[in-house]
Amino acid sequence: MASHTVFSKGFFRDQGLDYQTRTVLGRAVHGGSDVGEVLATIDRISDHDSWRSAWTATASRVRAEADDLRQQGDPHGAKWAYLRAANYWACVLESVSELEDEDDLRRVFREHRDCWNSFVDCSGGAHVRVDVPYGDTDLPxxxxxxxATGTPRPTLVITNGSDGTVSGLWGDAAAGAVARGWNAFAYDGPGQQEMLFERGTAFRPDWEAVLTPVVDALVGRADVDPDRLTGYGISQGGYWLVRALAFEHRLRAAVVDPGVVDVSTSWTQPLGHSMRRLLERGERAAFDRDLKFATMLPSLRRTLAFRSRPYRSESDWFDLYKEIEEYRLTDDLAARVTTPVLVTDPEGEQFWPGQSARLAELLGDRAHLVRFTAEEGANLHCQPLGRALTDGRMFAWLNSTLSAARG
Known part of the structure; x- marks a missing residue:
């Protein structure tokens, strides 16, 4: 492979490692990684085991440098080193999540979250922790x-996907908001990050039960302009956010990156026709038997172990797949959405192909569909190497939509 074709041919033959590499490289545009650090790290990687060890070494080294800068009285330099370290620990976390060692998983998560918290602490008061009351607990x-002036500002409420980290949200949307004089609010919902690894909560399909408490916590703050609240949902958050908008109408505009109508298709499509038929016909024993054989493949076993952890079902594969079928935006729910929604539509979307266009169709004139292409360097799920382009397009639309709403 010629070195100059790496964008189209891939950094690794393994599609998972290749996509993760593109994601962490894309963080560089907002200071969430350093290109040289990323390239030097992947130069030491040949498989999943070496991925974990290489990123552990890089994350540990950058964390130590951040601590040194902080002790030397350079909180600004430390802040950005902590952010990079948090994202490098996130690379380890995703890999460790595929294994069965819960103690190691929590250890890596705590390394990651401690770096993120240090990033927040080194912001000079600009970034603050705001926990959200939620049932008998709270959401981080x-x-x-x-x-740190406390000026009321437009605020972008960011809903994460199924497995993304809060440090990743800085590059996905928060940095673009802050650079434009906005606030960004990032949180862990049930089944996400701290709520999963430390508290053992599970996902829920009815995300309005999550987003409404988040909005409640923000609208009463002096540093948030309640008339200029907007939303952003990334990856599976593209389903959760639109589902919530069917009930929560205080957001003036929203962006989903990409559009997701039916979460379950990313689970069922790889099964093949015969296993999908078993699931549709309710043949539990045959489905569980066939999937047990399928998970003898290490790649599938890793993927399912990683992706099934946040769901409620603990009985068998059949119940898990049936639970995930609940994560679907129906025509009736879509009809209840009144918020204008920008829907990104990246070329080569590998998890929910065609669903951005389907969501735009369901929302009708409330949707604004925006294509991203390989020619622009912005293809694949959430266009990982096109984040500056994504920022430009989505914030131009958000500003325009807010201006129109205010007359």
Whole structure:
């Protein structure tokens, strides 16, 4: 392979490792990684085991440098080193999540979250922790502001996907908001990150039960303009956010990156026709038997172990797949959405192909569909190497939509 074709041919033959590499490289545009650090790290990687060891070494080294900078009285330099370290630990976390060692998983998560918390602490008061009351507990939240003045600002409420980390949300949307004089609010919902690894909560399909408490916590703050609240949902958050918008109408505009109508298709499509038929016909024993044989493949076993952890079902594979079928946006729910929604539509979307266009069709004139292409360097799920382009397009639309709403 010629070195100059790596964008189209891939950094690794393994599609998972290749996509993760593109994602962490894309963080560089907002200071969430350093290109040289990423390339030097992947130069030492040949498989999943060496991925874990190489990223552990890089994350540990960058964390130590961040600590040194902080002790030397350079919180600004330390802040950015902590952010990079958090994202490098996130690379380890995703890999460790495929294994069965819960103690190691929590250890890596705590390394990652400690680096993120240090990033927040080194912001000079611009970024603050804002926990959200939720039932008999609270959701960890972070209000990321341009400064510590407390000026009321437009605020982008960010809903994560199924397995993304909060540090990743800085590059996905928060940095673009803060650079434009906005606030960004990032949080862990049930089944996400701290709520999963430390508290053992599970996903829920009815995300309005999550988003409404988040909005409630923000609208009463002096540093949030309640008339300029907007939303952003990335990956599976593209389903959760639109589902919530069917009931929560206080957001003036929203972006989903990409559009997701039926979460379950990313689970059922790889099964093949015969296993999908078993699932449709309710043949539990045959489905569980066939999937048990299928998971003898290490790649599938890793993927399912990683992706099934946040769901409620603990009985068998059949119940898990049936539970995931609940994560679907129906025509009736879509009809209840009144918020204008920008829907990204990246070329080569590998998890929910065609669903961005389907969501735009369901929403009708409330949707604004925006294509991203390989020619622009912005293809694949959430266009990992096109984040500056994504920022430009989505914030131009958000500003325009807010202006129109205010007359």
């Amino acid at each position: 939240g972070f209000l990321l502001r341009p400064d």
